[in-house]
């Protein structure tokens with residue numbers, strides 16, 4: 195599979211043809227590469243079909259950083275269902291399909307604004323996802339604010355097999371990983387998260403010192419998580435300022451994890467470590483997160499940037 199980047203396609207629908215499409219008997223995929231704080235995605239205009247244009251296996255190949263385009267996942271903009279404006283689906287770089295992606299939905303909103311020529315206008319969309327209704331809004335400053343819905347804390351719904359220890363939730367519970375006992379709080383933002391601030395009786399985490407490639411997979415594939423898990427390693431600078439690194443389910447160590455940052459703030463509040471409004475520093479940059487008391491919804495605000503436009507023969 196060779197990658198030929200095309201000139202930026204006209205700002206119209208995916209129906210615009212390109213020289214690739216005229217090649218004898220070949221099919222090509224138009225895409226736009228975006229990133230949210232370095233968590234990067236291939237975005238596909240899929241508004242003309244209710245099924246993704248490519249398979250999970252093809253997504254794995256496109257996400258490969260040597261033999262493909264390179265990305266943490268592929269995101270599809272599909273027609274809405276039950277009255278929503280759009281549907282968002284995502285394949286991780288390992289081909290698995292998660293329920294939701296926070297950095298991805300900010301990129302999705304900017305992608306839609308470009309496709310629909312809505313640029314420069316304050317726009318808000320209703321998006322059906324595996325995590326339910328998600329509402330991103332493009333602000334005048336270009337940042338995207340997303341209503342991420344309510345966190346799910348009931349252990350069985352995260353899901354985790356860990357015994358709940360605080361109103362059906364798993365809060366600062368013990369999890370043994372490779373012989374080491376960690377204190378963890380489990381939160382779903384539609385997708386599962388295991389949040390830790392350190393080991394039992396240990397010093398506060400210095401997240402930069404962690405070997406994520408060594409420890410991350412052991413959390414991701416731990417028996418306590420029947421659907422695997424994303425894992426957030428969090429350091430508390432102050433009650434309104436966290437620092438975090440993530441090992442993502444199906445994608446590995448990423449430069450940022452939006453749902454993970456939301457889960458980290460929820461966990462920090464539940465453990466009495468933080469206020470409901472925090473700046474979360476990720477390797478790729480900061481996100482503003484608020485777990486609002488009035489509606490129990492989590493709000494995330496951050497950037498989403500275009501990197502390039504392309505077409506790839508399939």
Ligand SMILES: N[C@H](CCC[C@H](N)C(=O)O)C(=O)O
Pocket residue numbers: 233286291292293294295296297298385386424442443444445448450451452453454
């Ligand atoms: N790997 C995640 C999906 C992407 C989440 C992350 N990139 C975000 O920004 O929320 C999972 O399998 O649940």
